Amino acid sequence: MASRGKSETSKLKQNMEEQLDRLMQQLQDLEECREDLDEEEYEETKKETLEQLEEFNESLKKIMTGDMTLVDELGGMQLAIQAAISQAFKTPEVIRLFAKKQPGQLRTRLAEMDRDVMVGKMSRDVHTQQKMEILTALRKLGEKLTPEDDTFLAENATATLSQFEKVTANLGEQKHFINSLFGLSDYQHSSCISFLFFSGSEDKIMALASSGVKTQA
Numbered sequence: 486m487a488s489r490g491k492s493e494t495s496k497l498k499q500n501m502e503e504q505l506d507r508l509m510q511q512l513q514d515l516e517e518c519r520e521d522l523d524e525e526e527y528e529e530t531k532k533e534t535l536e537q538l539e540e541f542n543e544s545l546k547k548i549m550t551g552d553m554t555l556v557d558e559l560g561g562m563q564l565a566i567q568a569a570i571s572q573a574f575k576t577p578e579v580i581r582l583f584a585k586k587q588p589g590q591l592r593t594r595l596a597e598m599d600r601d602v603m604v605g606k607m608s609r610d611v612h613t614q615q616k617m618e619i620l621t622a623l624r625k626l627g628e629k630l631t632p633e634d635d636t637f638l639a640e641n642a643t644a645t646l647s648q649f650e651k652v653t654a655n656l657g658e659q660k661h662f663i664n665s666l667f668g669l670s671d672y673q674h675s676s677c678i679s680f681l682f683f684s685g686s687e688d689k690i691m692a693l694a695s696s697g698v699k700t701q702a
Contacts, residue, residue, distance in 0.1 A: 494554055494555060494558060497548070497555070498555075498558050498559060501545060501548075501559060501562060502562070502584070502585065504541060505541070505562060505566070505581065505584055506581065508534060508537055508538055508541060509577040509578070509580055509581045510577070511534045511537075512531070512534055512569075512577040513577040513578065515527065515530055515531055515534065516577070535569070535570060535572075538566055538569055538570050539570055541566065542563060542566045542567070542570065545559060545562065545563050545566070546563065549563070561583070561584060561585075561586045561625075561626070562584040562585070564583075564584075564625060564653065565580050565581075565583040565584035565622070566580075566584065567649070567653075568580065568583065568618075568621075568622075568649055571645055571648070571649055572645055573618075573621075573643075573645040573646045573648070573649035574618045574621075574622070574649075575614065575618070576614070576615050576618055578594070579591065579594070579615060579618045579619055579622060580618075582594070582622070583618075583622035583625070583626070586626055588622075588623055588626050588628045591619050591622055591623055591626075592619075592623070594615075594619060595616060595619045595620075598612055598615060598616065598619075599612075613641055616637065616641075617637075617638065617641055617642070617643070617646060618646075620634050620637065620638050621638065621646060621649070621650065624638075625653060
């Protein structure tokens with residue numbers, strides 16, 4: 486599979502993050518100005534931004550195809566974008582931190598939210614929505630959750646979040662199958678799974694299997 490040099494990969498990743506930051510800022514600005522817009526204008530503007538996210542997602546998919554280095558670097562970003570497009574996640578800052586694989590900052594935000602809801606600076610509904618997003622993001626980033634967090638997720642799951650969880654959970658179920666085909670390490674299989682998921686998994690799995698390709702450590 487093709488691969489880029491470290492410098493080129495770093496620059497490309499930075500460019501992708503800047504584009505995502507711009508789109509997340511658009512969503513954040515829209516939410517902050519919501520009260521100044523009529524419902525039709527708000528929905529139309531949000532639809533346009535989500536369409537831009539879909540276009541960005543397609544560009545990202547094309548860039549990543551065949552390059553396992555980029556899959557590892559940008560796979561999390563694409564997962565976060567999918568969460569935004571499906572509206573499983575609605576908080577721009579949480580999406581941004583998820584995309585950049587920042588579990589520490591996500592936990593810091595959660596702690597701040599817990600304080601805010603205790604002193605009345607944040608409503609219970611907003612707190613629940615954003616906490617669900619943060620805990621889901623942390624789980625997708627491989628972070629260990631407490632039993633209390635797992636219970637919170639189970640008790641407050643929405644239809645869109647449940648669907649997002651269901652789709653992305655299928656990635657993990659492919660782990661042993663892919664390992665048996667390619668002899669991948671834990672680090673490698675996460676990249677391979679992301680690549681296959683975002684590029685049309687079944688055809689690529691069978692094509693690679695029949696070709697006898699092995700991924701080297």
